[in-house]
Amino acid sequence: MxxxxxxxxxxxxxxxxxxxxxxxxxxxxxxxxxxxxxxxxxxxxxxxxxxxxxxxxxxxxxxxxxxxxxxxxxxxxxxxxxxxxxxxxxxxxxxxxxxxxxxxxxxxxxxxxxxxxxxxxxxxxxxxxxPEAYDTRQAMIIGTAGFTAALAIHRMQVNDQKPEMGPIVVTGASGGVGSIAVNLLSKLGYEVIALTSRKSMHDYLFELGANKVVSEDKLGMSDKPLGKALFGGAIDNIGGKTLSNIIAHTQLWGNVASIGLAQSPNLEAKVFPFILRGVSLLGISSTNCPMPLRTKLWHQFGKELPLPDFExxxxxxxxxxxxxxxxxxxxxxxxxxxxxxxxx
Missing domain, CATH: 3.90.180.10 (Medium-chain alcohol dehydrogenases, catalytic domain)
Structure with missing residues (x-):
């Protein structure tokens, strides 16, 4: 054939x-x-x-x-x-x-x-x-990007992330993973701060459910190894200094899910956020996610996990x-x- x-x-x-x-x-x-x-x-x-x-x-x-x-x-x-x-x-x-x-x-x-x-x-x-909740086209609108966002949210919630802990920062928010993360977090009741360097994406991210859309210099972060607690957690797509700074400004017992390295693969964080605030850094690897968990998450879309706004x-x-x-x-x-x- x-x-x-x-x-x-x-x-x-x-x-x-x-x-x-x-x-x-x-x-x-x-x-x-x-x-x-x-x-x-x-x-x-x-x-x-x-x-x-x-x-x-x-x-x-x-x-x-x-x-x-x-x-x-x-x-x-x-x-x-x-x-x-x-x-x-x-x-x-x-x-x-x-x-x-x-x-x-x-x-x-x-x-x-x-x-x-x-x-x-x-x-x-x-x-x-x-599952019956979506078709083949919608499955690929979710795709690996949406599955990765779902896996990050799952790992954060297993580690007791809750909306009342404060806003979740999503970096690289206009990309595939970021877009679906913003949308799903909003539907789950979290306050969402979408981080993007693209001003043209602000209206799009507000449409997906972001409460705030900002560039990094508007987040109020410093370069201190332990800064003021500003965020309940984060889903990070870019790595580098941005990830390090977010960790330093994460609330007590907050979770930071690390997904990508668009900015840099380097991590410059100090141990203070981990040992003084109990912050957790969670690695997200969608490629080799165990099949039982992979299947469970795909079947949660439309049930425990809301369907994204496909179109x-x-x-x-x-x-x-x-x-x-x-x-x-x-x-x-x-x-x-x-x-x-x-x-x-």
């Missing part, structure tokens, strides 16, 4: 140098993506074949497909760390042809062929049946054959919220 896929390749070439006669040639590696026709028997191994209805472009997908980040562990590989669609074939009796399912994380788009394709073959251990969060729906320019555009902050991809 032939189908369209956004496939990522690695090419290594020898570069000529001025001292080529006396020095070995320099090897240059280029990572690039290309829309290709391929056959289902070329896909990485798995016991379930899915016709992909929708996928999405996440920051990690953009880094992988553009070659601007070392994401993929082997080449060639189809991009896309999440997908939703309908099972075509299954060797596992727990899943039948016609079942509507989703897969996110679990190494797809990194070690295994991912969701930016019309078909994907995956291991049945990774598959989640889509408000979608900035654009793209056809699979048109994805190429959007990888660089996403990294360069030319989009907000969720970019979903119609693969059929």
């Amino acid at each position: 032939s189908f369209l896929a956004c496939r990522v390749f690695e090419k290594t070439e020898s570069e000529k140098t001025e001292s080529e006669k006396t020095s070995p040639k320099v090897q240059k590696t280029t990572i690039y993506h290309q829309l290709v026709q391929m056959e289902t028997d070329e896909l990485t191994a798995g016991d379930v074949l899915i016709r992909v209805d929708y996928s999405s472009i996440n920051y990690k997908d953009a880094l992988a497909a553009s070659g601007r980040g070392k994401i993929m562990k082997q080449f060639p590989l189809n991009a896309g760390i999440d997908l939703a669609g309908v099972i075509v074939e299954s060797d596992n009796d727990a899943y039948q042809a016609g079942d509507k399912v989703l897969v996110n994380g679990c190494g797809i788009g990194e070690q295994y062929d991912g969701g930016l394709a019309q078909y994907a073959r995956v291991k049945s251990d990774w598959v989640i049946k889509i 408000a969060i979608v900035s654009k729906e793209i056809a699979l054959e048109d994805v190429s320019p959007y990888f660089d555009e996403l990294i360069d902050k030319k989009h907000h919220g969720r970019l979903i991809v119609n693969c059929q």
